[in-house]
Structure formats: C-alpha cells, structure tokens
Amino acid sequence: MDFWGQRIVGIFQRKYLKISFLALLFSCQEGGQVSSIPYYNGPDFSPYFLDKQEAKALINHHIDHFYLKDHHGNTYSHDQLKGKIHVAQFIFTRCGNICPEMISQMKTVAHKFRAHPQVELLSFSVTPWIDDVPTLNKFAQEKRIDVPNWHLLTGSKSNIYDLARRSYFAEEEIGFTKDSTEFLHTEHMILVDKEGRIRGIYNGTLALEAEQCVKDMEKLLTEN
Template sequence: MYRIVFLLLSSLFIFSCADKKIDSIELPYYNEPDFTPMFIKNKLEVNQKIKHIIADFSFLNQDSIFINQKRIEGKIHVANFIFTTCGSICPVMTRNMKIVSDSLVSNKDLVFLSFSVTPWIDNPKILKKYKELNNIKNKNWEFLTGTKSAIYKLARQSYFAEEDIGFSKDSTEFLHTEHFILVDKAKRIRGIYNGTLTLEMQQLIDDIKTLEKED
C-alpha cells in the first residue's frame, strides 16, 4: 500500500516538474506596441487572440534584389533597424547580431533582416560594403533599403520598433532604436531584446531554439 502511494506521489511529482519545464521554455506573444506579453498555450486561442502579424513588404537588399514577405514565410526571423553612418549604437548592434548569426549559421530556416533607417543614404552598394566590412558571411542576413515612408511604417506599425511610442509617432521623426525583434514562422512577434547588450544575445539564441521546436 505504502509502495503504491509512493509511486503515485512520485509520478505526480515528475509530471509536475515536466509541466514546469514546459512552461519555462514557452515564449509569449506580443500583440500591442507596448509589448505586453501574452502567454497562451492553446493554438486555437492563439489564432483567436493574436491578430498582429508582420505586414507585407518589398525592399532592395545589398545585392539589389527585391526581398519581400515570401523571404520570411514559414521561417523564424530577427529584425533590427540601423544605418551605416551611425557611430554610436549601430556598430555594437551589428556585432551582437553577428554573434547570433554565427552561432546559428547552419540553420537555413532562420533569417536576419537589417533595415536601414537612412535609406536615402544607404543604397544597395553601400549596404553590401557594410556587410563585407563587418565580415558577415551568412547568406540569410539581408540588409534592406527602400523608401523612408515604407521602412518607417513597417518598423513602427509591424515591428513596434519603438515600443514606448508604437506607431503613434509622426512618420517624419527619425527612427532610432536598439531593439532586436524576434518573429516566429507565422510572422508573430515573440521577443524583444536590447541589441546593445551582448548578454542578451544568449537569451535570443535560446529563444530562437525554443521557437524551432514549435509546430
């Protein structure tokens, strides 16, 4: 009798620990510009509650090839917003993004998108040189340029690039953010990270691996 009770209690303990382990690796969804996390397990509930996805886009990359939303469909991607003449946070962000890129370079279903916030300066030729100067070999890392209005709209309305302001900020105001945004295979935002902090890159790497396990 005692043995049966012990086995039952042990089983409950194991299942309880397993549940906690599962809970610890699940990532939230972000549906609003204030980045309030929403933890949802049921997929039907996700479809009902999470309506925000990254909008369609089309921009030129560093090789003068048009890149659109098909590039990220069914793939995890990480986005950030930089400009090549930036002398403050952008070089740090690029180095930190490279840490993630180099760590996961074998993952062909992972895409990195770096959008220029000074597209009137950063043409494809300049972006290609910038990629080469930073010794970026990953073919799945695109540096993108286009019209200012299109990039800024995508940044603020789709990626919530300035989470304290969201898309309420005037489109003429300069966009400058240190954030990296993690997006899942269904184009839903799943994480935000400070791209100037090297310590946060390991968390980003871990979170990407977590998303890889999702169906």
C-alpha cells in the same frame, strides 16, 4: 529568477503595462501546452503566455507585407519569410554609437544560425536615402557580414518607417503615434515566429540579451 521572470517583473514596474484578463484566463484553462516564449500583440509589449490555439484566437498582430532591396541588389519581401522565424533590427551605416554593437550582437545570432533553412536575419536601414545597395554592400564587406541568411535592406523611407513602427513596434509605446517623418533610432532586436507574430524583444546592444534571443529561437524552432 530566470531571464523571462526578470523581464516580466521589469515590465510590470513600468506604468504602460496592461495585462489582458482574457489572456490570463485562457492560459489557466486546460488545453494545449502553454509556450514558454511569450506572444506580443501591441506596442506596449504586454506578454501573453498561451498555447497554440489560444494564440490563434487572441493574437491578431502580424508583420505586414513589404518589398525592399537587399545589399546584393536582389528584391527581398515577406515571401522569403514564409515558414521561417526571423530577427529584425534597425540600423544605419553612418551610425557611430549603438549600431556597431548591434551588428556585433547580431553576429552572435548569425554564428548560431548561419545558413539555417528556417531562420532569416534582417537589418533594415533607417537612412535608406543614404544607404543604397552599393553602400550596404560595402558596409557588409567592411563588417564581414557574409552570412547567406543575413540581409541588409533598403528601400522607401516611408515603407521602412511604417514597417518599423506599425509592424515591429520598434519604438514600443510610440509606435503608432510618432510622426513617420521623425528619425527612427532604436536598439531593439525583434524576434518573429513563422506566423509573423512578435515573440521577443531584446536590447540589441547587450551580449546577454543576444544570447537569450538565441535560446528563444532554439525553442521556437522546436515548437514549430
């Protein structure tokens, strides 16, 4: 069984999965080529395998607009993502457990897509009151993050937390209901296509899943 087959079986085993009959009906109809990379439309991460026209009609969730600062002190916004796919993760510089491994796995992605004109890599700080621009810059130097299309981002806590939970569904099922002031910590790495639609979610601490993210990115770039 391939990677996505295993992931789908795992999702079905969880009680939160709700497969849309309408999506299944559309994906069985004759039409355009159905993408091998699923679309996700809600925090339960039910996968929808659709062609482009079906996706346009059925998938209404997109990453929201944002304006933040990167580790070089430059303003970074959703405008920089237009016409590009991107991978997002949520970290903090003082994290001593999962974050070092998350950075390591993001480097796997960065190595493959270094300076790629259609790829952006985003690491949002979940402790922006600590991780100001100088702190993120120092962290980038210590971790040898020198990839031009990898951006460590900071800004308003409320903006970042809202973006994480409502746009990226960083904590899956609880994305919409968790108190926005409660600390955000997740190992997820989220893949987003050129239209701002979520196309993949991976455990950002595992090498196998980082490698799968790379494969899915390569397919997305070909599809688009």
